Amino acid sequence: MSNTPIISARGLTKSFLSGDRRIEVLRGVDLEVAAGESVSIRGESGSGKSTLLNLLSGLDAPDTGTLAWAGAPVEADRRAAFLGIVFQSFYLIPEIDALANVLMASRIIQVPGAAERARAKELIARVGLQERATHLPAQLSGGERQRVAVARALMNSPKLILADEPTGNLDEHTGDAVIDLLLGLCRETGTALVLVTHNAAHAAKCARGLRLRDGRFV
Amino acid sequence: MPWYLYLALKQLFPSGRKFPFFTVISMLGVALGVMLLVVATSVMGGFGYQIRQMIVDTQGEVQLRDRGFIEDVGALQKKVAQVPGVVATTPFAEGVVMLQCDRKPAFPVIQGVDLDSVTKVIPLDRYIRVGNLSDLDDDSIILSSKLALSIGARIGSKVEVYSPLLLERMKNDEVLLPRQLTVVGIFEIGHQQLDSSVVLVTLRLMQDLYGLGHAVHGVNVKIAEGADPDRVAGAINRSMGAQSTVQAKSWIDANEDFLFVLQLEKNMIFFLLTFIIIVAAFSVMSSLLISVVRKTREIGLLGALGGKPRHVAACFCFQGFLIGLGGTVGGLAMGFGALALRNDAIRIFTQLTGSEEVLARFYQFSQLPSHPVRGDIIMIIVCSIVISTLAGLIPAWRAARLKPVEALRSE
Structure with a gap:
């Protein structure tokens, strides 16, 4: 395995205008995540966790600082294959069933073939939704939806998964199950994980824990 | 996908x-x-x-007319028949008459058709609803359907025809009796105006009623399937020569507006x-x-x-x-x-x-x-x-x- 970190951020800053005021959300964040490593980020609401995740995923650009994915510059075209994202609100496409939602991650890169379909089915089975594969998101519970979202994030065998409070909309028991599943799958597949969470118990399950306060790691 | x-x-x-x-x-x-x-x-x-179909069916695809009458129609027909694209020709004469049946008058357009050639150019027999075109002779008439209805005429009815020639003769103190004709057919084209104001007689009778002698008012021409009416009309005009006063017009040209x-x-x-x-x-x-x-x-x-x-x-x-x-x-x-x-x-x-x-x-x-x-x-x-x-x-x-x-x- 190469020593190049999967993700490397140096001196990331980000501010937003709120009326006439400029609010500095991130004030020079440094972060390196190694291949297969799981990192938790905790912090109070407004501490900049989601903003940091948006920068790490390349969905937003930092004001200053540098960011590299596996040593290479961040490019939107690489995102689909390089990383998977799990959101707090699941964001499944309501018009298509669970299996098609998982396959959607692959479909965005290329028209799926038999191998991709087989992988989607395998992932659906792996998250325990074999019987629910043809169900629409509206027919699934919150926990089941998040498991579909986890399978979708893993569909393209990414190097990194960014999970933004994935248990925020779930009850404690279901949340625990989802985190165990996510960590287990990442371990199995050697996928690095950056987990943003409020939950100390979930954060403790990761190999490394970070705390963000006022836009800096403390 | x-x-x-x-x-x-x-x-x-x-x-x-x-x-x-x-x-x-x-x-x-x-x-x-x-x-x-x-x-x-x-x-x-x-x-x-x-x-369009009605115009072609009643006038032919190309029509020849002179400024006045066409005197030697036989020679004209022979000349036109040699033009490429011409299939058949038929002479006609037309005008207005007063027609009366049981004291019910009407003022239809009268068409004189040449029985030997008309069906080669105009499918008249297709529109005869009662009677037969072959029954038409110099003492008979075919009426349009609504006209027949309006004057109460039917097959076998006698109608009297007063031509403008009667008025001309009256000026010279001559008395000319109206022609009494027997109704032998009723036609219907499907167009209100034509079905209520046209009658058909033989060309010879029409020439007699209008005092045309052997002259006619025009010649209808049928052209080959798929031929362009404007082109055939142009070819006929060229074949007539620059001196000729006879002019051929396609139905498209004649009804351009x-x-x-x-x-x-x-x-x-x-x-x-x-x-x-x-x-x-x-x-x-x-x-x-x-x-x-x-x-x-x-x-x-x-x-x-x-x-x-x-x-x-x-x-x-x-x-x-x-x-x-x-x-x-x-x-x-x-x-x-x-x-x-x-x-x-x-x-x-x-x-x-x-x-x-x-x-x-x-x-x-x-x-x-x-x-x-x-x-x-x-x-x-x-x-x-x-x-x-x-x-x-x-x-x-x-x-x-x-x-x-x-x-x-x-x-």
């Missing part, structure tokens, strides 16, 4: 939903516009086609009815815009998953295209269905409103004609699909401009 086309299809026809309400309503709007366009252009085309008005009416109706599709397209646009707002977070998700803005735009454009396509197919089916049932619908409507006579009197036809033209239908299909696809452009542009981060944050 690329993801944006797949998703467009799924958004229009979601899995597990039996009746995609939004899609069907949007398509129905387009379909109604297409249906109206198909029906209106086909009926207008039908009116035009029937009028009338045909122009017909085409103009049809184009105007097409133009006006296209606005129905434009209105439907605005409703499609509005629905797609609402869809963009409703699906803001899904659009953000697609961006986060790696979807390119142009593909997000293509997804919404394709929805507009599919609505246009579906609406057009539905509209064509509804339009042709309505055309197939048009006469039943008109019959029921006129029976209910008691307006059968009015329809025939004002529109000249006993049935609503229809003649769909391939070019018109293709134009309707192209316009409808292009307009509907364009309706998807603004929603597509809005969707493509959404930044994934902001879209995912939206409430």
Whole structure:
């Protein structure tokens, strides 16, 4: 395995205008995540966790600082294959069933073939939704939806998964199950994980824990 | 299938939903516009086609006339027969007479036809409803159907014909008795005006009534199948030589203004009815815009998953295209269905409103004609699909401009 970190951020800053005021959300964040490593980020609401995740995923650009994915510059075209994202609100496409939602991650890169379909089915089975594969998101519970979202994030065998409070909309028991599943799958597949969470118990399950306060790691 | 086309299809026809309400309503709007366009252009085309057919059936495709009379019609016919594209010729004479049956007068146009050659040029026998064209001789007459009805004449009735020659003779204190003719046939072309004001006699009788001697008023010409009437008319004029006063005119040339008005009416109706599709397209646009707002977070998700803005735009454009396509197919089916049932619908409507006579009197036809033209239908299909696809452009542009981060944050 190469020593190049999967993700490397140096001196990331980000501010937003709120009326006439400029609010500095991130004030020079440094972060390196190694291949297969799981990192938790905790912090109070407004501490900049989601903003940091948006920068790490390349969905937003930092004001200053540098960011590299596996040593290479961040490019939107690489995102689909390089990383998977799990959101707090699941964001499944309501018009298509669970299996098609998982396959959607692959479909965005290329028209799926038999191998991709087989992988989607395998992932659906792996998250325990074999019987629910043809169900629409509206027919699934919150926990089941998040498991579909986890399978979708893993569909393209990414190097990194960014999970933004994935248990925020779930009850404690279901949340625990989802985190165990996510960590287990990442371990199995050697996928690095950056987990943003409020939950100390979930954060403790990761190999490394970070705390963000006022836009800096403390 | 690329993801944006797949998703467009799924958004229009979601899995597990039996009746995609939004899609069907949007398509129905387009379909109604297409249906109206198909029906209106086909009926207008039908009116035009029937009028053209009637002109050709009653005048031939090319007509020769002199400034006055054509004296040596035999020589003229021989000369014209040698022109390439000419199949047959028939001389005619025409005018106005007073006709009386049991003291009921009428003032029809009288046509003198040459029995030996007329059917080679004009399919008159096709329009004879009662009697036979072969029964026509110098002592008989064939009446148009509504004229016969109005004066109460039937087969075997005697009618008296007063020609303008009578008036000429009266000036010289001569007394000329009207010609008494026997009705041997009744014809109906299907055009109100012709069916109520034309009578047919032999050419010899017409020459006698008008004192023409052997002269005629003109010659009708039938041309070969597929030949261009204007070209044949030009060739006949060239064969006549520069000195000749006889002039050949194609039916298109002779009715140029009338045909122009017909085409103009049809184009105007097409133009006006296209606005129905434009209105439907605005409703499609509005629905797609609402869809963009409703699906803001899904659009953000697609961006986060790696979807390119142009593909997000293509997804919404394709929805507009599919609505246009579906609406057009539905509209064509509804339009042709309505055309197939048009006469039943008109019959029921006129029976209910008691307006059968009015329809025939004002529109000249006993049935609503229809003649769909391939070019018109293709134009309707192209316009409808292009307009509907364009309706998807603004929603597509809005969707493509959404930044994934902001879209995912939206409430």
